[in-house]
Amino acid sequence: MISAMLQYIQRSPDCFHAVEELRQRLLREGYTELRPGRWQLTAGGKYFTTKNGSSLMAFRIPQEAPAGFLLTASHSDSPCFRLRDHAELTGEYIRLSAERYGGMINDSWLDRPLSVAGRVLVRREGGLEARLVDLKRDVALIPRVAIHLNRETNNGVKYDPARDLVALYAAGTGSGSFYREVARTADCAPEDVVAGDLVLYNNQPGTVWGPEGEFVSAPRLDDLACVFACTEGFLTAQERDMVPVLCVFDNEEIGSETKQGAASVFLPETLAAISEALGLSAADHRALLADSMMLSCDNGHARHPNHPELADTNEAPVPNGGVVVKHSPRYATDGVSAAVFTELCRRTEVPVQHYANRPDQMGGATLGNIADTKLPIPTVDIGMAQLAMHSCFETMGSRDVETFVRAVRACYESSLRFTPEGVALR
Structure with a gap:
């Protein structure tokens, strides 16, 4: 079971x-x-x-x-990170802007490969069609600041969601790659994705552990x-x-x-x-x-x-x-x-x-x-x-x-x- x-x-x-x-x-x-x-x-x-x-x-x-x-x-x-409709933040890296949903433990999400899933509304002839998407592979990560750059990191860190909890998506200065990936998964053209309800999620499989398999983590x-x-x-x-x-x-x-x-x-x-x-x-x-x-x-x-x-x-x-x-x-x-x-x-x-x-x-x-x-x-x-x-x-x-x-x-x-x-x- x-x-x-x-x-x-x-x-x-x-x-x-x-x-x-x-x-x-x-x-x-x-x-x-x-x-x-x-x-x-x-x-x-x-x-x-x-x-x-x-x-x-x-x-x-x-x-x-x-x-x-x-x-x-x-x-x-x-609890999760819900991506904004215009999530891509461009610069030296491409990052994904998201807001916290529910009372999450912030630092449990750091340095952990994340994926993207949810629902998108796709423009079709005669209206809009809801489609579920799941990238199913690790595509993002929220990197922690190294201890060499923040010597107080083990003394308790107050995270600024707008700065510290932004996910890294890709290297490079181009834009639109994230939405192209979502559209490909939704089997539509990027311009046909009208809106969506997408989240960053932990893609790590659950595991049963302990000397007698008495615990399950997921x-x-x-x-x-x-x-x-x-x-x-x-x-x-x-x-x-x-x-x-x-x-x-x-x-x-x-x-x-x-x-x-x-x-x-x-x-x-x-x-x-x-x-x-x-x-x-x-x-x-x-x-x-x-x-x-x-x-x-x-x-x-x-x-x-x-x-x-x-x-x-x-x-x-x-x-x-x-x-x-x-x-x-x-x-x-x-x-x-x-x-x-x-x-x-x-x-x-x-x-x-x-x-x-x-x-x-x-x-x-x-x-x-x-x-x-x-x-x-x-x-x-x-x-x-x-x-x-x-x-x-x-x-x-x-x-x-x-x-x-x-x-x-x-x-x-x-x-x-x-x-x-x-x-x-x-």
């Missing part, structure tokens, strides 16, 4: 490729792609829809009348590891009377407040469209939501081997220790959602560990508490324990992926009924 995850990550250098990989897999699995409009759904049917080419929702209709929705939510984006583990695991759990789960929904959102790293983000109407409108296509009334739809639940899946911080003091004393997960349940006022987890998830894991012998910020630290937020403002259903924030989050090359436990898949599958195969007295599980 680790090999399959690393292959998915390698083929997903950006949010567009990450969703396109899922799209192609769903089509191979017999899912029908839905366009905006009135849907025709049938019992036993398998469907998916996308937004902006960078977010996706897939679902199945049970054979019997649905009793609720069971959702997982993960995100397709990762780019974009946050959050493509969860995207992969949620997809595996979704596709392999047995049918119940709930509607299983796989959600993959874009723009989590910048707050989710976009048309394809978790803060948009994409999720509530899709669920409402499902109910409408099944002939359910607004009251019926509200009844389904009352017995629904979401797993917000985004990796959590593992206790750092060199800095254990940064973790909470009692609630600090470790790699390969089990699925992480995340607790904080900025997470959506509450007593009900944590109890439901923990009990489902106990029944299927899936190990669980808990994460909380140290009391004097403010933690980050993720999809759950954003999405459930649009869709007020019980939500639990979970993930895999990870080191070096938002580095260009991240690390986690190699056994955690299979454990996470088992947890997701167990939730998709459950049936929930929320009552004033508690929760009925089966």
Whole structure:
């Protein structure tokens, strides 16, 4: 399973490729792609829809009348450098101007060969066509200043993004070579590339390491590891009377407040469209939501081997220790959602560990508490324990992926009924 995850990550250098990989897999699995409009759904049917080419929702209709929705939510984006539309900076070298996307660890990107991928809009007869491009080879690098020229480099460097984080692309004073390479990859003339959404990405393949292969390191583990695991759990789960929904959102790293983000109407409108296509009334739809639940899946911080003091004393997960349940006022987890998830894991012998910020630290937020403002259903924030989050090359436990898949599958195969007295599980 680790090999399959690393292959998915390698083929997903950006949010567009990450969703396109899922799209192609769903089509191979017999899912029908839905366009905006009135849907025709049938019992036993398998469907998916996308937004902006960078977010996706897939679902199945049970054979019997649905009793609720069971959702997982993960995100397709990762911290990176987004190239500007006019990226070439000419002079003694050709450099590429980019801006930081998300809360990246700046120096993890230095002295590391980078490639370029993303989406371009190409002028065609009658309109514009979106095409995905991936140069797939090392074409750029952000060089560090030698210690001989900056004797303070080991004493902490404050990077100026406009000067220190500009990628070297080519030697020479010519211009246009970068756009010619992009156009060649997009199979069009350079003048036909109207605009694009391109990123610099780490092209280094992931690796499994450690005396017993207990660790895996790769780019974009946050959050493509969860995207992969949620997809595996979704596709392999047995049918119940709930509607299983796989959600993959874009723009989590910048707050989710976009048309394809978790803060948009994409999720509530899709669920409402499902109910409408099944002939359910607004009251019926509200009844389904009352017995629904979401797993917000985004990796959590593992206790750092060199800095254990940064973790909470009692609630600090470790790699390969089990699925992480995340607790904080900025997470959506509450007593009900944590109890439901923990009990489902106990029944299927899936190990669980808990994460909380140290009391004097403010933690980050993720999809759950954003999405459930649009869709007020019980939500639990979970993930895999990870080191070096938002580095260009991240690390986690190699056994955690299979454990996470088992947890997701167990939730998709459950049936929930929320009552004033508690929760009925089966």
